[in-house]
Amino acid sequence: MILYRTQVLDTPDDPFRGGGLRHDADAGILVDHGLIVERGPFARVRSRHPAARVVGLDGGLLLPGLVDTHVHYPQIRVIGALGMPLLEWLERCALPEEARLAEVSYARTVADEFVTSLLAAGTTTALVFGSHFAPAVDELFAAAAHSGLRITSGLIVADRMLRPDLHTTARRGYDEGLALAQRWHGKGRSRYAVTPRFALSCTDELLASCGQLHRDVPGSWFTSHLNENLIEIRTVEQLFGDGSYLDCYDRHGLVGPRSVFAHNVHPTDAELKRLAQAHSSVAHCPTSNAALGSGLFPLNRHLQHGVAVALGCDVGAGTGFSLLKEGLQAYLLQRVRAEQSVVLGPAHLLHLATAAGAQALGLRDQVGDLGVGRRFDAIWVRPGAGTPLDIGLRHADGAEDALAKVFTLATPHDVARVWIDGVPVAGGAAAGDLSGDRLGAAG
């Protein structure tokens, strides 16, 4: 057992529903085989467990591991292509790179780069858009399993409107998806997600095969894109004729409590109503929406309709892996929405980046906060001495202020250590000597 002594912040109760920030300035968190078994003032927990090994996390603060509900594994190398709207960016930047993952050795290198970057940013759980190539999806699951990342992912399918080398058929997509699910779904921390790229690139027949696969793999997840860009939406309407964008998925049983839709920047009220009724979730990806000029996410309307919202970095349209940056961008975006804005405080941002994501992925009983009974998925934010974040934290006016500074100033360089299930999986030099708590050691 390890007893961590630290300052800890989390949001067990939803700040959008009256909850707030939970803060312990000198907490003791007792971890046994990756499970948090006790939490309280350090002195009290220590006195009850005098034999536990104490690991002091001095300076900085401990947060729950970040949960990313929308990120593309094959796109790490195309981050930063600015100045294009969605469809042009896909054609010129994203899809040529995605085609390169046909080569397994290339995919393996990219998978390693991807998983390493996610963990370094403090993301411990992610819903990941996989690849159009099944062997490349195997590489992703293998890299995630090796690293410890909690991952939900799957084969991307499309059968029109992309490059022909990224197209599949309903039969092949089903068969390859089923085989991947049999290899990875429910193995360790991995789960399978049925993943049509977006309705624009999928015929009804392909989406029907997705519905079949979702039903045939019990406990599988579903994810796709929705209502991201006005030209995309108009094209989907022309292709499908009747009904809304969401209807394209709904017709095939793909709108339910295990469905996560990325973006939803331009929803109708009827779509929001249906998403809420189905207990589906929306992955809000604010840096991507800004970079592609997709629009201003209507958080107020999602909240009014009771639609669950979490955060996604949407690499590579998004500008990096940090969900702290996504939180800041979500905040800034709301500031410019004028009278339609939702003013987000630091507790809202932390909730969106942790518990809300865990909820969207059906993992809230395991992760999302650092209370008793949760797995110890955590990040230690400890900036280098003399950096603006270090100065800000030392002069912070209370916990909310400290957390606001983290969202404003922290980068992956400030994530000194990352644990999943009590095992350190990332962080190094900045973490100093945590005797008995080494990378790869069981907690």
Ligand SMILES: Nc1nc2[nH]cnc2c(=O)[nH]1
């Ligand atoms: N942002 C984004 N939107 C998409 N819609 C379909 N594919 C993509 C993608 O790769 N990125």
Ligand SMILES: [Zn+2]
């Ligand atoms: Zn995306």
